[in-house]
Amino acid sequence: MTEFSPRSAPELEPATATPERSSAPVDEGGERRLPADFSAWYEAHRETVYRYVRFRVATRDVAEDITSDVFMKALRAFDRYDASLASPRTWLLRIARNAVTDHLRALRRRGSLHVSLDRVPDLISDTPSQDERVLREERLQSLLNGSRTLRKADQQILSLRYGGGLSNGEIAETLGISSNAVAVRLHRALKRLKEAVDSSNENR
């Protein structure tokens, strides 16, 4: 009886005569440690930035690319950061916002192929069961897809709250509007998101 099970890696030919399996370039040495502040930001805010970006773009891969880009830009501009103007999180989210806008603009400009084959689960696998995971993944996809059908302003505010985890006050500061306006807009955006998700479920 043969049990079919996934193999860990394709093994077609023996690894003949390769002195080193890893072929990544060797680091040339030098000071590799990031500035302590920046390291702390990275630890504290990387996931927030990722979540914010993931809310706005179609796939996990793109979200990761943009997140990398955001931190790379932040590192380059690190010495120009002015704590009196913005908290690190707000500053990073501002860079992220621009990076997402650039990405979306570039997509529009080149009318790029939108391959909707993103089957990469967004969830980590510590959830209870396979079924539960699938259900949650579907729901997450449906929320994200629904969110992308909204207008830009709605997407913006939802991603700042639920992706970036900003409070109403912080959103108000980021967008340059009043806290009251944030509350109203959030309410409306939520309502529209609900409609979008419900209608796409009905159309299935």
Add this chain to the structure above:
Amino acid sequence: MMDDTNLDPIPGLPPDLAELDQELRELEMAERPSFAPELQAELEAEWARRRSRPPSGWLRHAAAAAAVTISVLGLSVPPARASLVDGLQRVLEVLAEPQGVVVELPEADEAPARELEPVTPALLGGGRVQSPALPPFVPTVSGLMTIPQLLDRDADVKVARRHYPRHLQLAGIGGTVDLALWVDSTGAVDHVQLSGSSGTDELDQAGLRAARELRFLPLTRDGRPDGTWVEFALTFRPPESIAIGPPPAATDEPSAPLLDAGLSSSPGIAVTPPIEVEARELLDGVLRVEVDRETLSRLGPMEGLLEGEPPPGTNPVEWRTEASRALERAVRADPDNPAPYLALARIRRKQGLRYDARLLFQHGLERAEKGVRPISARLVAELAWEQGRVTRESWLGWRGLGTLPAEALAAADCPVAATGVGAVDAEELLAWNFACPRVLQEALESDFRPHGGEGAPEVTAMLASFQRAVEAWPAHVEANREILLALADEEAWQALLNGARRFAHATDGHPWSRLMTGVALHRLGRSEEALEHFERGFAAMDPEEARRLRDPVLLRPLGDDPNGRFYWAALDPILHTEVNEREVEHYARTAYAELRFGSLEADAARVWVRYGRPAKIRAFGQGSGIRTEFWDYGDGPDLVFHRPGWTANGALAPEAEAYLADLRTVLPHRYGSLARESYALPAMVTRFRGRMEGATELEIHAAVPAEIVSSHADSLAFGLFFLGPEGEVVDEVRSVIPATDPEVRALAPAGPGITRVVMELWNPRIGMAVGTRVMAHAGVDWSSPGISEALLIEPLAPGDDDLESIRARARPWTRPALDGETAAILVELYDLPDVDLPYRVDVDAIAADGTLLPLRSRPAGQTGFGREWVRLPSATDPVVEYAEVEISPLPAGRYTLRVAITLDDERTLVTRVEGLVRGESAAGRATQTGADREGFELGF
């Protein structure tokens, strides 16, 4: 979960929105586990790189000199892809480090003037214009500054591509336009001047237009954005990828071998490989410095090294070891050069180290995209393509693995030995597939456990790579093909169409792009346009290959005349339309199979062409990397393929190979679902003798099905088509009927040479047709005296008994069932003796089990239902006979009405109305002589 904040619920939301708010707050979205450490490593490397270059004396000097030059002459930024901007930026940033070197700049206020000389006024709109009055140059401000950078590093290539006049591209005319741009404090290009002509007026104009679309990070002084002049060169490169007709005059790159051997014989089209020359030179450059001459000569020509192929006569294992060492050295010595990565990755792949190969391609890609040295988009594309390919190889090894528990088969009744515990193995599955396909089918339906998700990350990574290749170099043929096939798998036809069009545009109509455009258009119901694209694709291909793709040989029954002229005509599902949708369907399948399986000769391709997309594909993997695929077409045994894990093609299992020989009889050719729909139109058909000897006159009645009446259409196209013996249309009558008509009726005189008559309704708005095909001759007794088929009609209201008037007033029975109290029949009698004959009419219902149930009838002229002899009312020929029949005693069921007319107690003429349904199971309509009627199969 969120790490640095806990959001409070929004107060005052209605319950459903509050629930959504909570759900969104708790949404789990995690990166790949390896993402954080990878990114951290990248950041650290970047930081280390920046710190490891402290400004040396000469560097500071050069930087200061450069900055001063900038301030005096205005800013001079070469094309964004060049490294100078990046380099200067870095220099300035290094200078801004704590050492605190301050470059003294001549002072300039917020409105510096351009002083770059000479500035040629731009030619705009055909006339010379003066430079607008820009603020005068007044030096002020001292301090640090950053210079403008393109927001999108490839923007110059992109805008040039967009604005490149098509006829100049086709003519191979290109050039570089030198421009001076005023980049304002928002980074927008506010003003453009021509500072160096390309030599072609039209290109200069295109450059002036294109440059306005560029967006920069603006110059900053002391952190504040500011406007400045930027010198910018925009290059229009004629497409080198496609050479149509005679080869163009010598270009920078010598001509290179074909990318795809399959296209080598294509007339007029040559697809050059994206990179070979450039990569070879890059590789050559670094190896000559890093590797001694003796080793180099052992490694052989650069082309071989780049392909991972040892020179003839060399021990490949030793060669690869030595080549790897040399390339690793090159990688360390010149880390920004992507070519050694490409070569090393190809060698790793040949060694079976696909994971390493993938990483190396990725590193090469990163180097190529970093733009430290000018790397062409083609080389970037090739690296992305290679990366995608190597990912696909590992993915194919994984795809579709699953298990079927042995218990699922253990209890089943099948002569194949029952299995024990654990999972069924592939050999057993094959045996079950042939011995007890139904049992296996059920077991697969209910108990098959796919290892869901295995390989999904590879799919995404693979597609991302291919997409990257296409974005970098839109004319990359293979990468385009992969993406388009993926879209076709997803049945995303509109996206496929868009993608195929971009592919066609980028390659000036590569035949594959035409084929894929055709596939998409066909699926979108635009068969005429699809056919046009297929034809254009075939025309651009090797004639032999095109002939194979067109040839319906895979569809024909064995022994069928291979030269049958009207093969497709007989299969045309919608006669109203100009194209034959089935022929187009065939092209769509052959085109897809050719691209997917590499050749129509492949087993999988043969099956695909004949049966289309399977309803399901199930695959079982084995440790050896051989997968077994079951293609399920709904009924009959599945077709079984063995497929080595890393190839796209599959070979039929030996059992299936034997089965394939009988396939034409086991499974009829299936057309699958056409994008346009065509359905059978149940109709009542009665054949009367025609006026001409041997000819038939048909009376066809049908109810207009509600499905074909779309809300937008107020009319339907109606057609009556007369077909010859080979299915060709010999004659036709077309008209338009109001969509509100509940039924249609046609009288069709079929002359000699007509074998079939087709009545068809077509709604072009929704792409749907309904039709009925009837034999023209069957069922009419030509002996003397004779009787026609009977027409079932609604009973007439009491009135004029004149039989001609009855025929004129007759309304056919189009109700879905034989319900009600009374029905009526009309028949014609021919060649009767010219005397008054006594005759009687008997009508019987024959139930499905053969039971005969006599019915009471009332022939015309009679006052009550009964079985009495009467005199024929007229001796004119033909005689139209009308009789009412009492059907109320019939229980529910399926019946044939048999009408027997006995003349003179000697001769009985019999005719039948078949397929009548009475009562609750009234699923079908009353149809006549069903055995002769060929509707189209419902839903194919």
